[in-house]
Amino acid sequence: MDQIIQFDEEYRAWIEDIGKRYKQSQIKSAVSVNQEMIQFYWSIGKDIVDKSAESRWGSGFFDNLSRDMRRILPGVSGLSSSNLRYMKKFYEQYSSPIISNTVEDMDSNTKLLNLPQLVGDLSEKELFSIPWGHHRVIIDKCKSDKRKSIFFVRKTILNNWSRSVPSNFLDTDLYERQGGAISNFEYTLPEPQSCLAQQLTRDPYHFDFVAVKENYNEKELKDALMDNITNFLMELGRGFAFVGREYKVPIDGTEEKIDLMFYHLHLHCYIVVEVKISPFSSRDIGQVGTYVNIVDDLVKTEADAKTIGLIICKSKNNVLAKYAVNSSKEPIGISEYQLSHLLPAEYRDSLPSIEEIESELKV
Numbered sequence: 436m437d438q439i440i441q442f443d444e445e446y447r448a449w450i451e452d453i454g455k456r457y458k459q460s461q462i463k464s465a466v467s468v469n470q471e472m473i474q475f476y477w478s479i480g481k482d483i484v485d486k487s488a489e490s491r492w493g494s495g496f497f498d499n500l501s502r503d504m505r506r507i508l509p510g511v512s513g514l515s516s517s518n519l520r521y522m523k524k525f526y527e528q529y530s531s532p533i534i535s536n537t538v539e540d541m542d543s544n545t546k547l548l549n550l551p552q553l554v555g556d557l558s559e560k561e562l563f564s565i566p567w568g569h570h571r572v573i574i575d576k577c578k579s580d581k582r583k584s585i586f587f588v589r590k591t592i593l594n595n596w597s598r599s600v601p602s603n604f605l606d607t608d609l610y611e612r613q614g615g616a617i618s619n620f621e622y623t624l625p626e627p628q629s630c631l632a633q634q635l636t637r638d639p640y641h642f643d644f645v646a647v648k649e650n651y652n653e654k655e656l657k658d659a660l661m662d663n664i665t666n667f668l669m670e671l672g673r674g675f676a677f678v679g680r681e682y683k684v685p686i687d688g689t690e691e692k693i694d695l696m697f698y699h700l701h702l703h704c705y706i707v708v709e710v711k712i713s714p715f716s717s718r719d720i721g722q723v724g725t726y727v728n729i730v731d732d733l734v735k736t737e738a739d740a741k742t743i744g745l746i747i748c749k750s751k752n753n754v755l756a757k758y759a760v761n762s763s764k765e766p767i768g769i770s771e772y773q774l775s776h777l778l779p780a781e782y783r784d785s786l787p788s789i790e791e792i793e794s795e796l797k798v
Contacts, residue, residue, distance in 0.1 A: 446492065449482065454507040472513075473563040473570070479519065480526030513567070524574050528584050529562055557585050565591050568598045576605035583610045594673055612637040616745070617753060618768035619760040624741060629766075631702055632743055635672055638770040640747055642670065645774060653712045657694065660710065674701040684729050693726050704740040705730050708747060715751035715769055717759040724765040747772050 457475060482488070489496050497516040504514045569591055577584040587605060590596065615638030620629040644666035645659040660667045661680055668675050678696040695708040707726045711719060723744035730742040744767040756769045 449486070450503050450507060453479065453482075453504060457508055457511070469566055470563045473567060474559075476513075476522045476567065477526055477563070480522035480524070481530070483519070483523045484526055484530075521571050521574060525570055528574055528577075528579070528581060529557065557588065561588060561592060566598070569596070572598060572602045572605065576602070586610050586613065607641075609637075612639065612641075615639075616768035616770040617751070617756040617760060618766070619763060620743075620766050620768065622761075623764060623766040624743075628702060628704075628740055632766065632768070635674065635699065635702070636745065636768045636770055637670075637672065640670055640770055640772040641775075642667075642772050643775045644670075647774065651712065653710070656712055657710055660695075671697070674699050675706070676700055678705070684733055686729070686733075691726075691729060693730070696730070699743075702740055702743075703738070705735055705742045707742060707744045709745070710772070711746065711748040713749055715746065715748040715756055715759075717755065717762075719746050719748070719769075720759045720763050720767060723767055724763050727765040727767070741766060743768070745770070 456478060488500070492499070497519050501514055501516040501519055504519075505511070508514065565588060573584050573587050573591075577587065587610070590604070590609075591600075594600070614634045614636055616633070616636035617638070618633060618636065620632045623629075624632055642656075642660065644663050645656070647655050647659050651659075657680065664677060668677060676698045678698050679693075680695055682693040682696040684691045684693060693707055695710065697706045697708060698704070699706055707723060707730060709719065709723050709726075723746055727742045727744045735742055742765075744765060746767065746769045748769065748771060750771055751769055760767050760769060
């Protein structure tokens with residue numbers, strides 16, 4: 436076996452220690468291969484940062500480190516110089532300079548890592564639970580934006596995303612839109628439901644999957660959303676279940692029709708959604724607040740949480756929207772929507788209907 440490049444005694448001792456730590460990780464690998472390996476990668480990244488290794492051992496450091504690690508760990512994958520650079524970025528992306536005071540609560544392998552406090556309230560369990568390939572994609576796309584990285588780590592866990600899914604979402608503005616609705620949830624809902632309700636909102640909502648003519652009306656837009664209900668639910672976010680459109684509620688011999696009604700599986704509550712093709716008006720608050728009251732009284736059960744109202748409008752004045760939601764005692768959020776597929780009216784009107792296409796196919 437080739438000899439390890441010995442910059443100095445500390446470097447030699449460090450390389451030997453890496454070999455020992457890898458073997459300790461291997462012992463537990465049968466239980467949790469991914470978690471143990473990600474912890475190992477974290478520890479290498481921490482070493483590189485703590486030792487200021489790049490400046491201390493000069494140019495070509497990562498190439499030399501890769502070669503030496505392969506010598507002491509023959510046949511082990513993931514030790515390329517590029518992957519070692521990702522280990523350093525991984526540690527820098529999620530670490531904080533404050534050392535954790537809960538070392539006694541960690542298992543023996545985590546104690547070995549001497550983990551610093553992670554950014555925000557991200558836990559080691561969350562961070563180490565997603566595959567390394569996902570981490571590399573997130574690091575590449577988020578650069579040094581730590582909050583954005585944490586957002587996509589949690590989205591990956593919640594939605595059990597394959598590697599290609601976060602990559603696709605990272606190329607969109609999902610992070611910037613998440614939780615962006617103007618709402619009064621903080622004052623009208625108890626914790627933690629108020630925070631969860633805020634996070635389920637987006638502003639704006641992207642209805643790019645919908646193609647409507649330029650001078651579309653409200654019915655046409657709602658029809659198009661219902662025709663694309665799967666995509667609509669995906670844009671609303673995880674946990675939404677469709678209950679009905681023009682949901683009928685009998686009231687003292689008459690009948691109210693709630694435009695769109697959903698149930699949220701995680702918040703355990705009904706959500707009334709009003710889609711408006713016009714700019715937001717303060718009158719919309721009264722309408723949605725009435726619907727929230729109706730559903731609370733006539734539909735929800737004791738097992739359900741407080742009903743939430745959501746107004747999705749073509750545009751809004753944010754100052755007016757904030758005043759309007761603050762005037763209501765019912766939990767209501769206000770967001771905008773965006774369309775990209777607008778067809779000229781004369782072109783849209785010339786397209787054959789689904790029935791006409793099916794009729795032609797049967798001939």
